[in-house]
Amino acid sequence: MSPLTRDRYLHYVLKFFACVSILSLFFIIFFLVTESWAIIESTPASKYILDDAWHPTDGEFFLLPMIVGSLFVMIGAMLLSIPVGIFTAVLWQFYAPAWFSSILERIVEVLSGIPSVVYGFWGIMIIVPLLAKFQAPGTSLLAGIIVLTLIVLPTITLVANSVFQQVNKLHIQNAIALGLSRFTIIRHIIFPQAKRGLLTGVILQAGRAIGETLAVLMVCGNVVQIPGSVFEPVRTLTSNIALEMAYAMDIHRSALFLSGLVLMLVVFMLILMTERMKFTSDNSL
Amino acid sequence: MIRLPTNHSFPDRLLKLFSWFCGLLLLFFFIYLFLDIARQGLSQITFNFLTTDPMNAGRAGGIAPMLVSTLLLLTLCLLVSLPIGIASAIYLAEYTDETQWFARIIQTNLNVLASVPSIVMGLFGYAFFVVALGLGFSILAGALTLACMVLPLLIRNIEDSLRNIPDEYRINATALGLSRYRTIFQILLPMAARGILLAVILSIGRAMAETAALLYTSGYVSRMPESILDSGRSLSVHIFDLSMNVPGGEQNAYASAFTLIVLLLMINITTLSLSRKIQKGAFSEH
Numbered sequence: 061m062s063p064l065t066r067d068r069y070l071h072y073v074l075k076f077f078a079c080v081s082i083l084s085l086f087f088i089i090f091f092l093v094t095e096s097w098a099i100i101e102s103t104p105a106s107k108y109i110l111d112d113a114w115h116p117t118d119g120e121f122f123l124l125p126m127i128v129g130s131l132f133v134m135i136g137a138m139l140l141s142i143p144v145g146i147f148t149a150v151l152w153q154f155y156a157p158a159w160f161s162s163i164l165e166r167i168v169e170v171l172s173g174i175p176s177v178v179y180g181f182w183g184i185m186i187i188v189p190l191l192a193k194f195q196a197p198g199t200s201l202l203a204g205i206i207v208l209t210l211i212v213l214p215t216i217t218l219v220a221n222s223v224f225q226q227v228n229k230l231h232i233q234n235a236i237a238l239g240l241s242r243f244t245i246i247r248h249i250i251f252p253q254a255k256r257g258l259l260t261g262v263i264l265q266a267g268r269a270i271g272e273t274l275a276v277l278m279v280c281g282n283v284v285q286i287p288g289s290v291f292e293p294v295r296t297l298t299s300n301i302a303l304e305m306a307y308a309m310d311i312h313r314s315a316l317f318l319s320g321l322v323l324m325l326v327v328f329m330l331i332l333m334t335e336r337m338k339f340t341s342d343n344s345l
Numbered sequence: 346m347i348r349l350p351t352n353h354s355f356p357d358r359l360l361k362l363f364s365w366f367c368g369l370l371l372l373f374f375f376i377y378l379f380l381d382i383a384r385q386g387l388s389q390i391t392f393n394f395l396t397t398d399p400m401n402a403g404r405a406g407g408i409a410p411m412l413v414s415t416l417l418l419l420t421l422c423l424l425v426s427l428p429i430g431i432a433s434a435i436y437l438a439e440y441t442d443e444t445q446w447f448a449r450i451i452q453t454n455l456n457v458l459a460s461v462p463s464i465v466m467g468l469f470g471y472a473f474f475v476v477a478l479g480l481g482f483s484i485l486a487g488a489l490t491l492a493c494m495v496l497p498l499l500i501r502n503i504e505d506s507l508r509n510i511p512d513e514y515r516i517n518a519t520a521l522g523l524s525r526y527r528t529i530f531q532i533l534l535p536m537a538a539r540g541i542l543l544a545v546i547l548s549i550g551r552a553m554a555e556t557a558a559l560l561y562t563s564g565y566v567s568r569m570p571e572s573i574l575d576s577g578r579s580l581s582v583h584i585f586d587l588s589m590n591v592p593g594g595e596q597n598a599y600a601s602a603f604t605l606i607v608l609l610l611m612i613n614i615t616t617l618s619l620s621r622k623i624q625k626g627a628f629s630e631h
Contacts, residue, residue: 082454088493173613
């Protein structure tokens, strides 16, 4: 084989392998759709929010409590982790002495790699009993929010930190030369430039938070209900899949695949939002 | 780190106070978590714990089968994903740039694939590998599911390390009349070797932390797996099972969690020292 033909074949072979990732995403969507087709076909969408209960074997598909549960846990965790993560990054970049920042860096990097199941386990051992002292049973929406916050916090801090690092150094130097105060520089030079990067990072973490399964399952109590307070147990869409897949048959299984499909679509839309932000508004700075 | 001029206006002090509060809160929680797991886990870890089978549903005995299953899962996962990952990364880095629509599609596709929730990946693995391909609950099915999960991470990191090689090398290789094939396999890939290793280590960390995708693909049989078509329980699934389904399994769950964290820490330290070396300019002396 001459070098030229070999080069041409190499191009095709590499291109083929690059298509494998497209193929696998295609397969994921294909299987989710085919497996949930039985319920999409037979059940009107209104049943998911209007039925009385979640008894999939009896044809009652009240998915609303799980949807609400997923949203509450995710929103709660984001509300806690966004400020803590961003301000920790502010400390790391602008306020802490260098030795403290390097310790913080190591710890946060290690933390972002710890499996969520470990956080879930620690939640069961420490957080749930702690909450149970205030209000039984302890396994609750709040426990889920706390554990999920711990899971996404390290990554949010890392993202915020790297966004702050990418702020144009020249702008900062000019601002220092102009005699602007530290607070003014952070508030009016750094934050406006970091805004879009922070938003992208937060959206991606929201996607991760809503997809988190076992840690949330371990501490949330998993009662199918719309919670009246943060101390009541909830069940999320993801936990519902993990709990019931073991014995689900026919239309019940189909309903679980449908909730997987819905999750997938939510994450897909979040990604598209960040992609659009990347490609459209690069000139707004 | 950016050093800003110090001043002591009221909003500045407030921001300083609040950011210290948040940072220390984060440290407090995580030091608490670490100490708790280390204190409860360390005392359980013996040579016996690592080398014997679990007894009494995991309340007693060790974690040997889980370590073997985890190792098998990781090995198979990398055997499948690494060739695909390297080939895709070469294609993206050497044949495309951001302006081409096809490259953009692959990039967006990778972003989506990277954030498929792990339980959804598990559903897919169950429907495709376990049922449609007839692999059953097996280590192979779990490893293939994991391969889909780590593929984006692998491709991204290898692509980055290829793109970081200065263009002079490609230009010089072309000027010397080397074919593209030889440029890639004899110059670029060896230069990116460290970056590839880094990508592999990151992927191992990611795969080892995974639980939800494995529940319904590799299953949770706690016997020692006899072949890759046997069901096998990974270390992370073991922690989940002990803490949820086995009353009285807490001590062994602590010990397993500690083992898993130590393994991940070792990976993390290797990754850090590698990436420092890469940053120091691996290409400057050649």
